[in-house]
Amino acid sequence: MQDVGVRYGAVPALAAISLIALASEVLVLVGPNGSGKSSLVRSVAGIQRHDGQVGFADPQGPRPRSSVRIGYVPQDIGSRTALTVTETVLLGRIGQLGLRVSDADLDAVKAVLASLDVLHLAARHLGELSGGQRQLVFLAQALAAEPDVLLLDEPTSALDVRHQLEVLEIVRSITAERGLATVVVLHDLNAAARFADRIAVLDGGRLYGTGAPAATLTAAMLGDVFGIEAHVAVHGDGRPSVTPLRAIRGRTAA
Amino acid sequence: MVGLVVTALSFVVDVATGPAMLPLRSVALSVVGLSGDATVDAIVWAIRLPVALMALAVGAALGLSGALMQTILNNPLASSYTLGISAGAGFGAALVIVAGPPLWLTEGQAIPLAAMAFAGVACAIVHLVGRLRGATPEMLVLAGIALLFLFQALLSLLQFLASQEALQQIVFWLFGSLQKATWTKISVVGAVVAGCTPFLVRDLWRLTALKLGDERARGLGVEVGGLRLRALVLISVLTGAAVAFVGTIGFIGLVAPHIARILLGEDQRIFLPGAALAGALLLSMASVASKTIIPGTLFPIGIVTALVGVPFFVWLVLGNRRAYW
Ligand SMILES: Nc1ncnc2c1ncn2[C@@H]1O[C@H](COP(=O)(O)OP(=O)(O)O)[C@@H](O)[C@H]1O
Ligand SMILES: [Mg+2]
Numbered sequence: 001m002q003d004v005g006v007r008y009g010a011v012p013a014l015a016a017i018s019l020i021a022l023a024s025e026v027l028v029l030v031g032p033n034g035s036g037k038s039s040l041v042r043s044v045a046g047i048q049r050h051d052g053q054v055g056f057a058d059p060q061g062p063r064p065r066s067s068v069r070i071g072y073v074p075q076d077i078g079s080r081t082a083l084t085v086t087e088t089v090l091l092g093r094i095g096q097l098g099l100r101v102s103d104a105d106l107d108a109v110k111a112v113l114a115s116l117d118v119l120h121l122a123a124r125h126l127g128e129l130s131g132g133q134r135q136l137v138f139l140a141q142a143l144a145a146e147p148d149v150l151l152l153d154e155p156t157s158a159l160d161v162r163h164q165l166e167v168l169e170i171v172r173s174i175t176a177e178r179g180l181a182t183v184v185v186l187h188d189l190n191a192a193a194r195f196a197d198r199i200a201v202l203d204g205g206r207l208y209g210t211g212a213p214a215a216t217l218t219a220a221m222l223g224d225v226f227g228i229e230a231h232v233a234v235h236g237d238g239r240p241s242v243t244p245l246r247a248i249r250g251r252t253a254a
Numbered sequence: 255m256v257g258l259v260v261t262a263l264s265f266v267v268d269v270a271t272g273p274a275m276l277p278l279r280s281v282a283l284s285v286v287g288l289s290g291d292a293t294v295d296a297i298v299w300a301i302r303l304p305v306a307l308m309a310l311a312v313g314a315a316l317g318l319s320g321a322l323m324q325t326i327l328n329n330p331l332a333s334s335y336t337l338g339i340s341a342g343a344g345f346g347a348a349l350v351i352v353a354g355p356p357l358w359l360t361e362g363q364a365i366p367l368a369a370m371a372f373a374g375v376a377c378a379i380v381h382l383v384g385r386l387r388g389a390t391p392e393m394l395v396l397a398g399i400a401l402l403f404l405f406q407a408l409l410s411l412l413q414f415l416a417s418q419e420a421l422q423q424i425v426f427w428l429f430g431s432l433q434k435a436t437w438t439k440i441s442v443v444g445a446v447v448a449g450c451t452p453f454l455v456r457d458l459w460r461l462t463a464l465k466l467g468d469e470r471a472r473g474l475g476v477e478v479g480g481l482r483l484r485a486l487v488l489i490s491v492l493t494g495a496a497v498a499f500v501g502t503i504g505f506i507g508l509v510a511p512h513i514a515r516i517l518l519g520e521d522q523r524i525f526l527p528g529a530a531l532a533g534a535l536l537l538s539m540a541s542v543a544s545k546t547i548i549p550g551t552l553f554p555i556g557i558v559t560a561l562v563g564v565p566f567f568v569w570l571v572l573g574n575r576r577a578y579w
């Protein structure tokens with residue numbers, strides 16, 4: 001994407017961001033609350049008015065948006081409806097659904113639900129799920145679309161530790177297997193460090209920096225952007241881990 | 255399936271009852287054309303059957319429009335009646351009653367047309383509010399409620415200005431009545447409901463996606479604004495047709511969708527037909543009740559719908575306490 005900017009009314013939320021997400025790569029967006037992560041993801045998803053350009057390309061050249069399948073999971077906003085989990089996940093394939101649902105579509109839905117370990121919820125109503133279960137269902141919906149581009153806005157915020165790991169592992173392996181371009185917004189910096197191929201740091205609507213986890217998750221960045229003092233250790237596999245120590249006085253993260 | 259059977263039963267009872275107290279046997283013979291008694295034939299074919307069929311057609315139109323309204327606004331209190339679409343139609347009809355029809359139309363033609371036109375005006379206003387930047391479904395609901403009060407105020411004004419005779423006509427019309435049903439009117443309402451179906455079939459899954467909220471629906475590639483507009487057009491036609499011939503009947507558009515939701519869920523492929531069926535059943539039962547509460551007397555249908563529907567609805571809701579909203 002090039003020079004993407006977003007404003008809400010007169011308030012600029014995002015300024016001139018230029019960033020590339022590559023195929024088979026998990027790009028993780030981190031940044032404080034209100035730094036523009038969601039606005040950026042929404043712009044790519046095509047549901048946010050923005051300046052600049054969001055383009056898609058494969059090795060043969062640029063592709064029009066209409067030919068690119070995008071799987072987008074918004075930040076969790078509770079949906080209380082009488083739709084079942086199966087119906088919800090089916091909607092991921094909305095482009096090909098007819099009055100009668102084909103067995104192929106139903107099988108695909110079952111396979112995705114099974115891969116996320118939630119097949120037992122298939123007949124439950126959405127309103128009866130926990131926040132974490134709902135997140136898994138909407139991830140299943142995005143995967144059922146068999147997307148080229150996967151956009152996940154804080155997909156693990158309501159998950160227990162084990163499901164966090166599982167989901168991120170699934171996302172990474174699907175990304176590699178199917179050659180997806182995947183963008184994930186994460187608050188958990190250690191999860192970002194473990195699962196990102198690349199990290200982009202947003203700060204106040206600007207791109208602070210982008211690069212490999214060890215290059216971006218530095219003590220200096222954490223001080224500048226998040227306003228915290230932290231201990232950063234780089235492990236044998238080249239991935240860092242972050243231990244927050246204290247908030248820096250006189251600095252408030254946005 | 256069960257719904258179909260129950261509705262058919264209610265229809266039969268509806269045909270079989272009435273102030274004339276005809277024996278069941280002669281009604282049945284007349285329906286199949288073997289009666290030979292001209293009086294019975296006249297009552298059955300000119301009154302009983304039209305009224306009973308009209309109840310089904312109007313009930314279906316109201317149930318369907320209410321269901322669409324609740325879906326596109328994602329709100330359980332939405333219906334043509336609660337959001338001023340029916341009030342708009344009612345105002346249109348009253349306008350013709352008070353001011354008289356334009357020269358080239360008879361009153362019988364002008365009233366339905368005015369009702370449909372003003373239902374359309376109300377829907378257009380709701381649509382325009384939706385076009386505002388950053389408009390949410392809640393804002394559309396508020397616009398609808400504002401319209402309800404606006405049209406009710408205008409209606410009161412008309413009643414205030416109306417002659418004694420016109421006033422009576424308006425009031426009778428506002429109560430709602432199936433008694434003026436004719437085969438022509440039934441065909442019109444039936445054709446409107448049937449005519450809406452192909453348009454709905456195209457959008458069923460998109461409407462279902464809307465139940466997940468605008469953000470998610472957009473993320474799934476649904477053009478939310480256009481979908482709402484298409485639905486609003488159908489709603490104004492359905493409401494206009496229903497209100498035009500039988501007056502404003504509340505409650506059914508609000509409750510029929512809830513019955514369908516509780517029993518069938520919200521996959522719009524079954525929810526919308528279910529709501530239409532529930533509406534047909536409710537109005538048919540109300541029609542029966544309007545004739546039998548006090549035998550020999552006809553209660554205005556608009557009053558009876560709520561009397562019959564509320565207990566039924568409460569029973570359903572209490573028996574089914576899953577959280578949908
Ligand atoms: N619909 C909106 N209207 C007005 N301002 C908004 C809206 N959505 C987000 N913002 C503002 O834009 C900025 C970026 O928001 P967002 O992209 O949601 O941040 P993040 O996801 O990083 O927390 C914030 O300052 C937020 O207050
Ligand atoms: Mg966000």
